[in-house]
Amino acid sequence: MAQATFRIWRGDQNGGAFRDYTAEVGEGMVVLDCIHQIQATQAPDLACRWNCKAGKCGSCSAEINGRPRLMCMTRLDDRRFIDLREPIIVEPMRTFPHIKDLVTDVSWNYKVNRMIPKFQPRKPDAADGTWRMSQAEVDRIQEFRKCIECFLCQDTCHVLRDHRMMGDTVDGELRELFGGPRFMIRVASLEMHPLDIGDRLQLLKDTLNIGLCNITKCCTEVCPEHIHITDNGIIPLKERVVDRFYDPLMWLWHRIFGDRASRESAQNRTPLPVVSS
Amino acid sequence: MDYETHEHDVLVIGAGGAGLRAAIEASAAGVSVGLVCKSLLGKAHTVMAEGGIAAALANVDRRDSWQVHFADTMRGGQYVNNWRMAQIHAQEAPDRVRELEAWGAVFDRTPDGRILQRNFGGHKFPRLAHVGDRTGLEMIRTLQDHGIHLGMSVYMECTIIRLLKDGDRVSGAFGYWRDRGRFVVFQAKAVVLATGGIGKAYKITSNSWEYTGDGHSLAYHAGAELIDMEFVQFHPTGMVWPPSVRGILVTEGVRGEGGCLRNSEGKRFMFDEIPESYKAQTADNEEEGFLYVLAEKYQGRDARRPPELLTRDHVARCIVREVKQGRGSPHGGVFLELDSFARWMKGRNPSFNAAEHWKKKLPSMYHQFKELGNVDITRQPMEVGPTTHYVMGGVRVDADTQMSCVPGLFACGECAAGINGANRLGGNSLSDLLVLGKRAGEFAAKYAKEHSAGQVHADQVEEAARWALSFIDEPQGDENPYKVQADLQETMQDLVGIVRREDEMLRALDIIGQLWERARKARAPINREYNPGWHTCMDLYNLLTVAEAITRSALERKESRGGQFRDDYPHKDTPRFGKVNGVVWKGPDGRMQFRWEPIPEMPAELKEIIREQNQGKLPEELM
The missing domain is CATH 3.50.50.60 (FAD/NAD(P)-binding domain)
Structure with missing residues (x-):
């Protein structure tokens, strides 16, 4: 069995440092296996989150050799990310407040989620109170609904990570809030929902500040579910916001007929384009 | 405090x-x-x-109803279920699914736009709403x-x-x-x-x-x-190798699509033991099993199911037998391979492209084995074994x-x-x-x-807090909680697993007793902040409680039924155990107590439903 050095961030809000551990690396192992091994044999209080260990729950997000990754889906023989001759650096997601070791406080994301008005279905299509829709309509939004909320996209988004646009005070200065890629996708999953008649464009523009995204696509790159966050989610939403608020004709329509008309027209709108995967 | x-x-x-x-x-x-x-x-x-939510919406097959769902659930549970719960469940499930849709859930659709339902083991009609x-x-x-x-x-x-x-x-x-x-x-x-x-x-x-x-x-x-x-x-097919993915589920769909279970000698051992009650509906040769996968005829009648699709408990036990008798795969499982079916298909149709076929039929399994197991299931056998x-x-x-x-x-x-x-x-x-x-x-x-x-x-709060802190505060004790947990897991796996025997379970009870002692001495570093070692010390209390409850109950049920298989009592004993539930509770002295509790008589109208769905016969358990 080969050995590898894991350079793991240890510490809490009061500060921390990298510490080296040696782990046995066997066939097919992933980073999370070694973290567990180190916990069981050398550092019982090493903090990390995990649940399903199969890439389905999105709990074990971390930065591995500088890349936002799920620890359960990063194999130690994956040469793209790992060279066993060098220490493997494992650190917490740096965008969120640190709690301990590999665990960060991601509660901000849950607060943003609460800002998004919930699903509002149209009236049922059938007398028995049920709806009809086509499989094509279902397929169209699958991409957005498969998000596992690992928050790696939030972690890598430079608007959040570098510019700290999280709606709170940084160095004495109040920063705007940017909802981040995850919640653009959440809004897209509602806006494109075949039954939903809610209107969240004002929210996108003024509350989640979609305009702050400048389409660098870093979020798309790190998504473990391979969602085309930017191309299929954020850009079409930006176009809708532009149509509503910055297109002079649409603006006039909106002024004359009001919100209700725009809600009704939203029911009849053409679906968002989808870039094939 | x-x-x-x-x-x-x-x-x-x-x-x-x-x-x-x-x-x-x-x-x-x-x-x-x-x-x-x-x-x-x-x-x-x-x-x-993954599979879906069972509810008799009758969107795909109009013959489905809560009555059929109820009967299926009772048959699956071998009639020791709480019949009232099974009834409520079958009656109310359709409304709960529709309500989920009203809250925004999106399900796959039928051609006429309603919620699609899929077939699943033990359900008579396509019943699982899914996406x-x-x-x-x-x-x-x-x-x-x-x-x-x-x-x-x-x-x-x-x-x-x-x-x-x-x-x-x-x-x-x-x-x-x-x-x-x-x-x-x-x-x-x-x-x-x-x-x-x-x-x-x-x-x-x-x-x-x-x-x-x-x-x-x-x-x-x-x-x-x-x-x-x-x-x-115990689900018969979980991954066994590499260690990182041990236990992760391998869907029944692999076997449904023609996957064959083989031992280290290359033998398709599921043909060796087909239970009498299933002989009439199970294929006895490879050809017929493969034809079933294609839903084709064999010798003029509908092809019967391959033995890999027998009930979960039976398939799991056969795998254990092969491993115990030294015919397992290198990492303690058996092989599940798609190649036999692919070669048979190629014999029928030379242009059959195995790689493409499997990637289309089993995309998530392909992905799971490729990413986590380094195994290309279109070319290599999977190693599988039962998983809790x-x-x-x-x-x-x-x-x-x-x-x-x-x-x-x-x-x-x-x-x-x-x-x-x-x-x-x-x-x-x-x-x-x-x-x-x-x-x-x-x-x-x-x-x-x-x-x-x-x-x-x-006083209750103080006592619980003192107990929690004892694992980091008290100096005496040096057990590694992870080690105690691993030893418990090993014990339950080996001695109270899929195939159970009285002597082994008595041994397990002894070991659980020792583990209770060791768990009290488990210690973690003095640090209350996000300390998984400390958390594990406390989890042991729950794990040991359920381990003891499983073992004591399994010892008392001296028969084999559903999830319990006794090597020393390999058959059902309905007169003694077919109308009772085992109950455990904590006695006044703090020790675990056990008793049998009779199942209340099922009302006549529910019995009638069961009889109707069971070729006119009432199962022995309900007589």
């Missing part, structure tokens, strides 16, 4: 499908609800569910996003370690925040347990770290009863209200028992979470409205 206090009418412990559904119902009833979860919201084990192979994620996200707007308070990463009582009734719960390690008291008029299963008592499991039997154990130590604990479902998947046993509750024998204490989902009997059908878990979760929330809210708050007694 320093702790914070929160007050609610209803406290729900666990935020998977059942807990969320209960919390939603209680909130809708207008009471104040606290929802506590060990992980972050939306990460509970429900996200792993691809990620139904669980769709369900939990829908409930989560619906629930957070109803005014409930969500307490994430908080572990409950004791239920608090005021006399006989429950009055709240005590726990700790995982992040800072501080203590917290929840005062509540009613408490709903929805903590899931016990998979982490075993070495090989498809369950996550959270499945440590918390609800089972909390209820047991608070005076509630557990039933059917001997019935543990689900516990049918749990807290004994009233079928209509989901309340346990402790006033104010409710349970639903996997941690409650009754609906599944000796064996659960695939798809019945998600519907169980919705139907009985809703009822638990409804009746917990009702109870809260009808009762004032009980007292929280300081």
Whole structure:
């Protein structure tokens, strides 16, 4: 069995440092296996989150050799990310407040989620109170609904990570809030929902500040579910916001007929384009 | 002792499908609800569910009805289910699914635009509402996003370690925040347990770290009863190699698409032992089995199922036999290969492209083995072995209200028992979470409205806090909690696993006794902040409680039925065990007690349904 050095961030809000551990690396192992091994044999209080260990729950997000990754889906023989001759650096997601070791406080994301008005279905299509829709309509939004909320996209988004646009005070200065890629996708999953008649464009523009995204696509790159966050989610939403608020004709329509008309027209709108995967 | 206090009418412990559904119902009833979860919201084990939600919507086959679903569930559970629960479940599941759609869940559709339903083991008609192979994620996200707007308070990463009582009734719960390690008291008029299963008592499991039997154990130590604990479902095919993925599920669909199980000698051992009762519907040669996969005729009649598609418990036992007799794969499983079918197909049709075929039929399995196992299943055999998947046993509750024998204490989902009997059908878990979760929330809210708050007694809080701190404060003791947990898992895996024997289980009880001692001496570094070692010390208490309950119950049931297979009693013994449930509870001396409890007589109209669905015959259990 080969050995590898894991350079793991240890510490809490009061500060921390990298510490080296040696782990046995066997066939097919992933980073999370070694973290567990180190916990069981050398550092019982090493903090990390995990649940399903199969890439389905999105709990074990971390930065591995500088890349936002799920620890359960990063194999130690994956040469793209790992060279066993060098220490493997494992650190917490740096965008969120640190709690301990590999665990960060991601509660901000849950607060943003609460800002998004919930699903509002149209009236049922059938007398028995049920709806009809086509499989094509279902397929169209699958991409957005498969998000596992690992928050790696939030972690890598430079608007959040570098510019700290999280709606709170940084160095004495109040920063705007940017909802981040995850919640653009959440809004897209509602806006494109075949039954939903809610209107969240004002929210996108003024509350989640979609305009702050400048389409660098870093979020798309790190998504473990391979969602085309930017191309299929954020850009079409930006176009809708532009149509509503910055297109002079649409603006006039909106002024004359009001919100209700725009809600009704939203029911009849053409679906968002989808870039094939 | 320093702790914070929160007050609610209803406290729900666990935020998977059942807990969320209960919390939603209680909130809708207008009471104040606290929802506590060990992980972050939306990460509970429900996200792993793939197959679908069983509900007799009759969208695909009009012949389906709650009656057929009820009969299927009872047959699957070998008639030791709580028939009233099975009835309620079958009757109410369709409404719960439609309601989920009204809250935003998106299901695959029929050509006329209604919810599509798929076939599944043990269900007579296509019955599972689903969306691809990620139904669980769709369900939990829908409930989560619906629930957070109803005014409930969500307490994430908080572990409950004791239920608090005021006399006989429950009055709240005590726990700790995982992040800072501080203590917290929840005062509540009613408490709903929805903590899931016990998979982490075993070495090989498809369950996550959270499945440590918390609800089972909390209820047991608070005076509630557990039933059917001997019935543990082992899914026959989990991954066994590499170690990182051991236990992860390999869907039954692989076998459904023509996958063959083979031993190290290359023999297709499932042909060796076909139970008498299934001989008429099982193929006895390879050709017929493959023709079944294609839904073609064999010698002029419908081809019969390949033996790989016999019931889960039987396939699991055959795999264990091969491994025990030295014919296993290098890593202690057997081989599941697609190549035989592909070669047979190529013989029929030279242009058959195996790689493309399997990637299209089994995309997620292809992906899972490729990414995690470095195995290309289109060319290489998979190594598979049984994996602990689900516990049918749990807290004994009233079928209509989901309340346990402790006033104010409710349970639903996997941690409650009754609906599944000796064996659960695939798809019945998600519907169980919705139907009985809703009822638990409804009746917990009702109870809260009808009762004032009980007292929280300081001595109970102090005692629980002292106990928790003993694992980091007290100097004597040097057991590594991870080692104790691993030893318990090894013991349950080897001695109370799929094939059970009296002498082995007695040995397991001895070892569990020693592990109780070692668990008391488990110690973690002195640090209350996000300290998994400390958390594991406390989890051991729950794991050992359920391990003991499973072992004692399994010893008492001297027959084989559903999830329990006794090597020393390999047959059903219906006269002795076909009309009873095993009950364990905590005696006044603190020791675990056991008794048999007769199953109440099924009403005539339900018996009639069973008879109708069973070729006019009433099963022995119901006579």
